[in-house]
Amino acid sequence: MSHESGHGHYFVPAPSMYPIIGSTAILFMGSGAALTMNKMELGYGLLAIGFAILIYMLFGWFGTVARESEAGKYGDQVDLSFRWGMSWFIFTEVMFFCAFFGALFYMRNLSIPWLAEESTVLGNSYWNAFSGIWPTAGPGVHPEFTIIGAWGLPAFNTFLLLTSGVTVTFAHWALKKNDRAGLKKWLLATIFLGALFIACQAYEYAHAYNxxxxxxxxxxxxxxxxxxxxFHGFHVTIGTIMLTVIYFRSAAGHFTPEHHFGFEGVAWYWHFVDVVWLGLFIFVYLM
Incomplete structure (x- = not known):
């Protein structure tokens, strides 16, 4: 059932098949991933089916939400629910990256110095007198590698993401002024900067490997x-796709200066991606 939106009513959507469709996609993707990791050819097919179902679900479910929003069915309470939902989602993403930053801190400041100390105590024959100087592959014999310097491509990528944070803010300001041309212009600029960042990171990976x-x-x-x-590059990719969807919705006349949380939620996510990259640049590339 549903109720008309307003300050005193909360919109209740009609029953939907998309949750069970999404669960089916996850079932295929999980089974496919397990089989693929065990080098079974069936896994690739199951993964492909799972991703196809997931994409269908995303287009269908998000499209339904967009149509309901543009039909004016969402009131203040629904808007507040969306804001809380996006806030908790970003919080989980923060905790996700905190776990990896924590692992980096633990290795650099605790486990590697401890292993180096044990290597010294036990003699040169133990782990080949592991020195524990970062960066290191760890104790034992490993192929030599060269790290990527901070002031080359990583610094340029930092410039790209920081600039994209500015352009998406300009797009938000344009939307609040009902400047549709400015909104689309700054959104396109943000999408371009995000895509360029992804291309630069792909080049960086190829350079690192080869x-x-x-x-x-x-x-x-x-x-x-x-x-x-x-994982950060994956998040930038997702964010760029989200910005692209927002651009096409803006081009179709969606959003108003008063009601545009679809845009705001994506902008929040993009700023989160920017902040995470600053941490990466400092703790991974600089230090």
């Missing part, structure tokens, strides 16, 4: 470097 011998398998440094930057 020229620097820096890989995910490069011990402690390689695993933390690629896990942190890789």
């Amino acid at each position: 020229d620097l011998n820096l890989k995910l398998t490069s011990g402690a440094y390689g695993s933390t470097f690629f896990m942190l930057t890789g």
Whole structure:
């Protein structure tokens, strides 16, 4: 059932099949991932089916929400629910990255110095007299690798993301002034900067693998470097897709200066991505 929106009413959507469709997608994706990791060819097909179902669900469910919003069915209480939901989602993302930053801190400041101390106490034959100087692949014999300097491409990527934070803010200001041309212009600029960041990171990864011998398998440094930057790159990709959707919705005349949380939620997410990158630039590249 549903009720008309307003200050005193809360919109209740009609029953939807999309939750069970999403669960089906997760079932196929989880089964496919498990089989793929065990080198079973069936896993690739199941993964493809799962992703196809997930994309169908996202288009259908988000499209339904957008149509309900544009029909004026969402009142102040629904808007507040969306804001709380997005806030808690971003909080979970913060905790996700805190776990990886915590792992980096633990290795650099606790476990690696402890292993180096044990290596010294037990003699040169133990772990080849592991020195514990960061960056390191860890104790034992590992192929040599070269780290990526902070003041090359990483600094340029920092400039790109910080600039994109400014352009998405300009887009927000334009929306609040009902400047549709400015909204679309600044959104396109933000999307371009996000896509350029992704392209630069792809080049950085290719350079690391082919020229620097820096890989995910490069011990402690390689695993933390690629896990942190890789997951951040994934979030930038998702954010760029979200901004693209918002651009097409804006071009279709969606959002008003008074009601535009769809835009605001994506802007929050994009600023979160910017802040995480600053932490990466400092703790992964600089230190």
